Amino acid sequence: MRLGLFGGTFDPVHFGHLLLAERCREECRLDEVVFLPAGRPPHKQGQPITSGADRAAMLELAIAGQSRFRVDRRELSKPTPSFTVETLREFRREMPTTELVFLMGADSLADFPQWREPQEILGLAEVAVVGRYGSPAADLAAYRQLWGNRLVDRICQVQIPRIEFASREIRGRVAAGQSIRFMTPRAVECYIEQRRLYRSSE
Numbered sequence: 001m002r003l004g005l006f007g008g009t010f011d012p013v014h015f016g017h018l019l020l021a022e023r024c025r026e027e028c029r030l031d032e033v034v035f036l037p038a039g040r041p042p043h044k045q046g047q048p049i050t051s052g053a054d055r056a057a058m059l060e061l062a063i064a065g066q067s068r069f070r071v072d073r074r075e076l077s078k079p080t081p082s083f084t085v086e087t088l089r090e091f092r093r094e095m096p097t098t099e100l101v102f103l104m105g106a107d108s109l110a111d112f113p114q115w116r117e118p119q120e121i122l123g124l125a126e127v128a129v130v131g132r133y134g135s136p137a138a139d140l141a142a143y144r145q146l147w148g149n150r151l152v153d154r155i156c157q158v159q160i161p162r163i164e165f166a167s168r169e170i171r172g173r174v175a176a177g178q179s180i181r182f183m184t185p186r187a188v189e190c191y192i193e194q195r196r197l198y199r200s201s202e
Contacts, residue, residue: 004033005091005125006103007084011050012170012192013062014184016163023160024103024128025068033103034072035059040081050197052076061187085117088124100125109138113146122151129155132162175200
């Protein structure tokens with residue numbers, strides 16, 4: 001079995017996230033993709049984040065109907081920041097024979113050497129780096145000098161159509177009373193409205 005692991009804040013989930021997951025599922029031959037909403041992202045300490053319960057609920061609504069997608073809430077219950085390497089170790093202990101594939105956007109690759117134990121991450125899982133059509137493939141030469149060919153050969157590159165949606169933009173549009181139709185699944189849009197999320201005065 002090949003299992004894709006897609007971590008993020010998902011505040012809120014949008015069509016760019018879903019397209020990334022689906023394209024990786026196809027191109028990386030994944031049997032399943034697990035969405036891992038972060039509880040306390042290390043890089044967003046001190047920033048306001050919507051409750052984990054709401055972010056996970058929006059993910060469940062967004063992936064409804066895709067039987068090969070599921071949401072795992074393990075990071076939401078942690079009282080300390082969530083680190084990718086620790087989550088991968090948990091999956092490896094629970095599923096010792098499963099091939100793990102960690103999904104990340106190409107913009108995250110530049111910061112990857114500063115992540116906690118990046119070499120261990122590459123030892124535990126393949127890494128699928130997702131870029132946009134028309135953008136040059138990431139140059140992995142510097143990473144080969146850092147970690148050697150054996151580990152860097154575990155990085156594969158996937159391209160998806162250019163979609164410029166960002167969770168930050170969706171939050172800003174909601175706060176400004178603007179439409180987010182066709183930026184996120186309709187069920188998520190309705191959830192945001194019903195729960196009155198991202199309202200600037202609330």
